[in-house]
Amino acid sequence: MPLLAALDYASVFVFALTGALVASRAQLDLIGFIFIASLTAVGGGTLRDLILNRDTVFWVANPVYIGVAAAGAIIVFFTAHLLESRYRGIVWLDALALSVAVPSGVGAAVALRMPDSIVVIMGIATGCFGGLMRDVVCNEVPLVLRQGELYVTCALCGGTVAILLIHVTGALPLALLGCAAATFALRAGSILWHWRLPVYKSFPPRQ
Amino acid sequence: MPLLAALDYASVFVFALTGALVASRAQLDLIGFIFIASLTAVGGGTLRDLILNRDTVFWVANPVYIGVAAAGAIIVFFTAHLLESRYRGIVWLDALALSVAVPSGVGAAVALRMPDSIVVIMGIATGCFGGLMRDVVCNEVPLVLRQGELYVTCALCGGTVAILLIHVTGALPLALLGCAAATFALRAGSILWHWRLPVYKSFPPRQ
Amino acid sequence: MPLLAALDYASVFVFALTGALVASRAQLDLIGFIFIASLTAVGGGTLRDLILNRDTVFWVANPVYIGVAAAGAIIVFFTAHLLESRYRGIVWLDALALSVAVPSGVGAAVALRMPDSIVVIMGIATGCFGGLMRDVVCNEVPLVLRQGELYVTCALCGGTVAILLIHVTGALPLALLGCAAATFALRAGSILWHWRLPVYKSFPPRQ
Numbered sequence: 131m132p133l134l135a136a137l138d139y140a141s142v143f144v145f146a147l148t149g150a151l152v153a154s155r156a157q158l159d160l161i162g163f164i165f166i167a168s169l170t171a172v173g174g175g176t177l178r179d180l181i182l183n184r185d186t187v188f189w190v191a192n193p194v195y196i197g198v199a200a201a202g203a204i205i206v207f208f209t210a211h212l213l214e215s216r217y218r219g220i221v222w223l224d225a226l227a228l229s230v231a232v233p234s235g236v237g238a239a240v241a242l243r244m245p246d247s248i249v250v251i252m253g254i255a256t257g258c259f260g261g262l263m264r265d266v267v268c269n270e271v272p273l274v275l276r277q278g279e280l281y282v283t284c285a286l287c288g289g290t291v292a293i294l295l296i297h298v299t300g301a302l303p304l305a306l307l308g309c310a311a312a313t314f315a316l317r318a319g320s321i322l323w324h325w326r327l328p329v330y331k332s333f334p335p336r337q
Numbered sequence: 338m339p340l341l342a343a344l345d346y347a348s349v350f351v352f353a354l355t356g357a358l359v360a361s362r363a364q365l366d367l368i369g370f371i372f373i374a375s376l377t378a379v380g381g382g383t384l385r386d387l388i389l390n391r392d393t394v395f396w397v398a399n400p401v402y403i404g405v406a407a408a409g410a411i412i413v414f415f416t417a418h419l420l421e422s423r424y425r426g427i428v429w430l431d432a433l434a435l436s437v438a439v440p441s442g443v444g445a446a447v448a449l450r451m452p453d454s455i456v457v458i459m460g461i462a463t464g465c466f467g468g469l470m471r472d473v474v475c476n477e478v479p480l481v482l483r484q485g486e487l488y489v490t491c492a493l494c495g496g497t498v499a500i501l502l503i504h505v506t507g508a509l510p511l512a513l514l515g516c517a518a519a520t521f522a523l524r525a526g527s528i529l530w531h532w533r534l535p536v537y538k539s540f541p542p543r544q
Numbered sequence: 545m546p547l548l549a550a551l552d553y554a555s556v557f558v559f560a561l562t563g564a565l566v567a568s569r570a571q572l573d574l575i576g577f578i579f580i581a582s583l584t585a586v587g588g589g590t591l592r593d594l595i596l597n598r599d600t601v602f603w604v605a606n607p608v609y610i611g612v613a614a615a616g617a618i619i620v621f622f623t624a625h626l627l628e629s630r631y632r633g634i635v636w637l638d639a640l641a642l643s644v645a646v647p648s649g650v651g652a653a654v655a656l657r658m659p660d661s662i663v664v665i666m667g668i669a670t671g672c673f674g675g676l677m678r679d680v681v682c683n684e685v686p687l688v689l690r691q692g693e694l695y696v697t698c699a700l701c702g703g704t705v706a707i708l709l710i711h712v713t714g715a716l717p718l719a720l721l722g723c724a725a726a727t728f729a730l731r732a733g734s735i736l737w738h739w740r741l742p743v744y745k746s747f748p749p750r751q
Contacts, residue, residue, distance in 0.1 A: 329364050
């Protein structure tokens, strides 16, 4: 399906940009940029393909994805100094990447006729694990753990919207677009207006 | 085999409790609790299933496992403040989870007619990697690295007891129960009475 | 192919030595040494086999590999105090392990008739991820992120040399040996004479 491939390409490219920006904070060389960018870009989708036991991991079937990730890394290497705040760049590009990676995971699971719960979980896993690997390897606080921000919640809502739209309309492309829009809207609201869920509070704090 | 499924459910539930307690130390929201709890709960078993090349990862075949992990996370979210020491709760629940995850890994490998050495290794991997992922993602010192405590050793002994009981008695359920008992007894002894093996000492320290 | 098996054994043994040396810095006991050594030794190859969808992970097909890793850990446990600098030991043994792991990944991908780009990537992944897992779990700064040193670049050049030699000479054993030599020469030059690529510099630093 062309839409699914487009989502995969977009997710790889934008996650690669975030990985390269994190690499720039660690002051790596160009090959280091490409390494971290590729890990971030294909990490979530690789996990998705292994868990779903697809015949071939998506970037092994089509190595162009790695070229796309490398292109993103090269662009960032030569232009990141133009950004006013790399940190804000990471957060917003990551929001965009999350919003296309979630429907990509959802679409892959639907294509394998997985039950609804697995479809939602694969959306979350595809969306969250690339960025998680990036942050763990580069020793940044993972975005999924950033206190008082919605992150996994956005992926969960996006996946749920996709399932609802599939059942109501029967149109997968519409469902994937709705999924992307819901994920991005919620994440953007959380970044801009600090939308959040109540967090656990310990009394007394940290034992 | 019902015993194997029971071990899997118990391991998922108790590991989820430990993951949620770690999430409470990071003051996440409810969805964050469920995310970390699920990662901890199914991480070891997912690795086991991928390495053993089983047809389907256990929780993809039966998504109820994720519901069990989520239930554990929700319970902890609303009751963790009742604990006197969350840290002690994590250590003891983790000991319990380890003791059911090791026989679950052993049983899965035996069912695939793996050689004894792989059976023991899959017991160790299933037992240790869920907690390891939890600690790496949440930036806690991994329990497997806690100095002067037995951890991997407990899983190794549990796996060895299982192999011995299989060869001596031929009864797999008995072997799995013995494995769980041996793992827990050793881990409990290490926590309570500081049983340990000699550790590496460098002269002079840390070069 | 005997050369491929020899590369696998060498890579497992030498990576195990580096893992055990890192374990010695964390002052673990003997079983902790074996755990970290095995993780380091088979981590990269396990990832390679999962991504390439090989029928059986190499050490599951032949558990002797784990015995080799354990032997390396035991040797280090009893002899590491003889080293003048464990840190230098880790860096040089890691360079050696990288140089045999890259051709092992290349050879495995060639045997599955993968395209050139995937061959190079599997060389990089097999070479880099065992050490990366070791460093992430033990909370050391990953060697791949060490600023101003060539690491991934060495694996990339080694893989490229292998591809060139395969196309020019058609002799795989020669290509794998050339790959190992190129990887090691570049890494050694980077350690000894600080060969490096220009790194990203931010103006002003770290936003």
